[in-house]
Amino acid sequence: DVKVTQSSRYLVKRTGEKVFLECVQDMDHENMFWYRQDPGLGLRLIYFSYDVKMKEKGDIPEGYSVSREKKERFSLILESASTNQTSMYLCASSIPGSSNEKLFFGSGTQLSVL
Amino acid sequence: SQKIEQNSEALNIQEGKTATLTCNYTNYSPAYLQWYRQDPGRGPVFLLLIRENEKEKRKERLKVTFDTTLKQSLFHITASQPADSATYLCALDSGGGADGLTFGKGTHLIIQP
Numbered sequence: 001d002v003k004v005t006q007s008s009r010y011l012v013k014r015t016g017e018k019v020f021l022e023c024v025q026d027m028d029h030e031n032m033f034w035y036r037q038d039p040g041l042g043l044r045l046i047y048f049s050y051d052v053k054m055k056e057k058g059d060i061p062e063g064y065s066v067s068r069e070k071k072e073r074f075s076l077i078l079e080s081a082s083t084n085q086t087s088m089y090l091c092a093s094s095i096p097g098s099s100n101e102k103l104f105f106g107s108g109t110q111l112s113v114l
Numbered sequence: 115s116q117k118i119e120q121n122s123e124a125l126n127i128q129e130g131k132t133a134t135l136t137c138n139y140t141n142y143s144p145a146y147l148q149w150y151r152q153d154p155g156r157g158p159v160f161l162l163l164i165r166e167n168e169k170e171k172r173k174e175r176l177k178v179t180f181d182t183t184l185k186q187s188l189f190h191i192t193a194s195q196p197a198d199s200a201t202y203l204c205a206l207d208s209g210g211g212a213d214g215l216t217f218g219k220g221t222h223l224i225i226q227p
Binding site: 004033035040041042043045048058090092101102103104105106107108110 | 146148155158159160163205207214216217218
């Protein structure tokens with residue numbers, strides 16, 4: 001089975017801290033994605049990457065950056081965390097050659113910024 | 115602007131009945147549409163994908179229809195069970211490449227014993 005692993009289930013950070021959310025997938029997927037999920041707003045795409053060292057902005061990239069140094073790892077970075085970035089963060093990957101078909105999600109990281 | 119609408123309120127269904135969830139969209143011409151299941155505190159799990167040239171897709175007790183004229187997909191769970199209780203998300207691809215899916219907000223389904 002495909003596994004997408006997010007390093008933390010819960011994180012509590014303070015305003016202004018630099019935060020790293022890590023995601024690793026074990027199936028050689030080219031495409032990886034970061035979403036955030038908020039009550040009443042659903043899932044929103046932050047950034048995605050379709051290859052190593054490649055990145056593209058999603059719908060809400062402001063306040064975030066990403067890093068993809070290795071194919072299996074996609075990191076989301078909050079340069080200076082703010083309270084409005086409190087959310088559930090979900091990483092996903094998709095099968096080779098199929099772009100958006102059948103996303104495999106991690107279990108999510110619930111981030112609280114105080 | 116592009117919009118996806120799912121029933122925003124919880125859907126309560128008696129065990130054994132068929133649950134039908136609706137996904138409507140505007141200003142899209144999706145190449146395909148997907149349905150995901152999400153349990154509390156977990157990531158979504160892929161269930162079914164239906165392409166624009168397909169009318170219906172089945173998988174065990176699940177059935178999805180796709181009407182590109184009405185811009186609507188229906189998701190059916192037959193012989194529903196309490197274990198089917200979850201939030202169900204529909205997601206669309208605009209056919210433009212590897213730029214991620216756009217998700218609806220989901221419908222919370224409750225199957226009552």
